[in-house]
Amino acid sequence: LERLPVLRVPEECAYYKEDAGKLLIGAFEPVAKPWGMDGIREDFCFDELPPDLDHFAPILETAVTRMPMLAEAGIHTFFNGPESFTPDDRYYLGEAPELDGYWVAAGYNSIGIVSSGGAGMALARWMDEGAPPFDLWEVDIRRAQPFQRNRTYLRARVSETLGLLYADHFPNRQPLSARGVRRSPLHGHLAAMGAAFGETAGWERPHWFAGPGVTPAYGHGWGRQHWFANTAAEHRALRTGVGLLDLSSFGKIRVEGRDATGFLQRLCGNDVDVAPGRIVYTQMLNHRGGIESDLTVTRLGETAFLLVVPAATLRRDLAWLDRHRGDAAVTITDMTAAEAVIAVMGPGARALLAAVSPDDLSDAAHPFATAREIELGLGLARAHRISYVGELGWELYVSTDQAAHLFETIAEAGAAHGLLPCGMLAMDSCRLEKAFRHFGHDITDEDHVLEAGLGFAVRTGKGDFIGREAVLRTREAGVTRRLLQFRLTDPEPLLHHNEPVRRDGRIVGLITSGAYGHTL
Ligand SMILES: Cc1cc2nc3c(=O)[nH]c(=O)nc-3n(C[C@H](O)[C@H](O)[C@H](O)COP(=O)(O)OP(=O)(O)OC[C@H]3O[C@@H](n4cnc5c(N)ncnc54)[C@H](O)[C@@H]3O)c2cc1C
Known part of the structure; x- marks a missing residue:
């Protein structure tokens, strides 16, 4: 028995191992039994619960098929003990x-x-x-x-x-339980267009669209999935026509007060002391020059800024701002739920918006990296000319009460412009073609901003800020590792995250993120 290797059978949810001269079988069943909802006894510590053989029987049945000797072996100890689990299986x-x-x-x-x-x-x-x-x-x-x-x-x-915990961790695998907690005001509209939703930070976000009236089946596997064609079409619409993305889950943080400019100048690598209406792409760095946050800062007025951050990092970014506030006279407000964001992206974006807005959206009147209020349909939006897919386009920030109206107005006019609703997967493949970074995958707090290739967004000449010394040091010494973009010669393999990069047979790096470049 001591020579028995630890055996793990994911599809049967079970593991087998030698334990003190006996065989131990443990399991992670697909539907677990919650416990302790009404509190846990003060002195409870690695205790047992009453045995529940009925709950364990399906596991035991497959175990006997897997290891027939178990049919006669008998059970020495049936241990039923609780463990603590989190909503995403990570501690x-x-x-x-x-x-x-x-x-x-x-x-x-x-x-x-x-x-x-x-x-x-x-x-x-x-x-x-x-x-x-x-x-x-x-x-x-x-x-x-x-x-x-x-x-x-x-x-x-x-x-x-x-x-x-024991299931296959397929790319894009979505949980099936407890869904739908956070929804954009456009959720119903998007569902009617056949959105296949994925979840991030509790938000339901379209990953791809099956088409009007079609109920999407997400499905999972290791290879190319059936939605490949859908995301390819969405990707092409964003690149060569016009696509619409619901980006309402963006974290939106308003920083306001008489010290707002100084406070943000101290936290951001880029110069955010710009004219009202300007949008600045920047990072918040730590003292090592590592990236704590990747964001845009829009100056709304003399003493007010809007920080736009990924949905997944909002709590982290709020905590970072709060912990560095000191005695600065600023108010930091989470505005995420106050505004929806409808992104109209692609070479055809200007023509489409001209059909629904009387405002001048020409390069001269509305240059890149600026934001201003426009009339749209019967309502108002703050149009940010910025793009994570790397095309002409506007992110329309709209008060949530007007979101449905603006969406319907754009969708109706969009029919004549070939407008396609697009999901997060197409956005991801588009941004990868342009080598735009994604926090958590490509850039983290251990990645120096210069290693990440984001030195263009750092202004060491603007005065002191957190991470400035580290940037100057690395600029002087040079970088020893660098984020690079690769294009495969073989279009078949899929890349996701953490695949090794070999050079002359040696692993020299890891893939931080990967997707199919439909328009490369
Ligand atoms: C049957 C079983 C098998 C497992 N097998 C594995 C395995 O093979 N591999 C693996 O990696 N993990 C395994 N685990 C999981 C592992 O035991 C736990 O994940 C781990 O013990 C959790 O560590 P912890 O420090 O968070 O909590 P605990 O280990 O529970 O420690 C919490 C401590 O806090 C003390 N405490 C509680 N309340 C108070 C209080 N008010 N004041 C002071 N102290 C307090 C408790 O007495 C306890 O000592 C197994 C668990 C079980 C039940």
């Missing part, structure tokens, strides 16, 4: 964003023993040095959303995530 590490000095290492999803050495070391260094020793975003407590405290949500989602 929580770091300082609670709501409470300074309150450090968390919890929710270990059954891998607490195997993770303990590394997690303990990382947290200790984080506490000691004031910054995580390396990129820990996957397990960072700042990814947690406030609504995830809801116990009904937890009950439903955690019953699923336990089983997902």
Whole structure:
């Protein structure tokens, strides 16, 4: 028995291993049993719960098929004990964003023993040095959303995530339980257009569109999926025609007050002391020159700015701003739910918007990286000329009460312009063609802004800011690693994240993100 290797059978949710001279079978069943919803006894510690053979029977049945000797072996110990699971199967590490000095290492999803050495070391260094020793975003407590405290949500989602621990982690795999908590005001419109939704930070966002009236089946696998053709068409619309994206899940943070300019100048690498109406692409850096946040800053007025950040990083960005506020006279407000964002992107964007807005959208009147209010249909929008897909286009920030009206107005006029609704997967493949970075994949707090190739967005001459010294040092010494873009010669393989890059047989780097370049 001692010579038995640890056996793991994902599709049967089970593992087998030798344990103190006996065979141990453990399982991560697809629908787990929630426990402790009404509180946990104070002195409960690695205790047992009453056995529940009915719950375990399906696992045992497949185990007997897998290892026939089990039919006669008998059960020495049936151990039924609880474990703590999180909504995304990843543990929580770091300082609670709501409470300074309150450090968390919890929710270990059954891998607490195997993770303990590394997690303990990382947290200790984080506490000691004031910054995580390396990129820990996957397990960072700042990814947690406030609504995830809801116990009904937890009950439903955690019953699923336990089983997902052992399931195949297919690219784009979506949870099936506890969905639909955060929706854009355009959700119904998008669903009617056949949107296949994916979830980020609780937001439902179209990943791709099946077409009007078609119920999309997402489906998962390791190879090219059936929605490949849909995303290809959406990608081409964005590149050569005109596409519409609902980007309402963007995190929107208003920073306002008499010290707002100085405060943001201290936090941002780029010069944000620009004329009202200007949009600045920038990063917030740490003292090592690593990237804490990748964002745009729009100056709304003399003392007011709008920071636009990814949906997934909003809590992290809010915490970063709050922890660096000091005694600056600024108010930091999460405006995410106040405005929807309808992006109209592609070479045909200007002609389409001209059909629904009397405002002059020419290069001269509305240059790149500027924002201003326009009339649209019967309402108003703040049009930001900026693009994550790398084409002519506008992100229309609109008060949520007017979002449906503006959407319907654009969609109706769009019919004559070949407007196609587009999803996040097409946006991703478009931005990759342009080598636009994505926080969490391509850039993290351990990636120096110059290694990331984003030196063009750093202004060391503007005065002091967090990370300036590190930028100057690296500029002087030169970079030893660099983010680069590759195009495969063979179009068949799919790339996602973390695939090794070999050179002369040696691994010299990892793929940070990958997608199919439909218009390269
Ligand atoms: C049957 C079983 C098998 C497992 N197998 C594996 C495995 O093979 N590999 C693996 O990696 N993980 C495994 N795990 C999971 C692993 O044990 C947990 O993930 C890990 O123990 C969690 O560590 P923790 O420090 O978060 O919590 P715990 O280990 O539960 O530690 C919490 C501690 O806090 C103490 N405490 C509670 N309340 C208070 C209080 N008010 N004041 C002071 N102290 C308090 C408790 O007494 C306890 O000592 C298994 C778990 C179980 C139940």
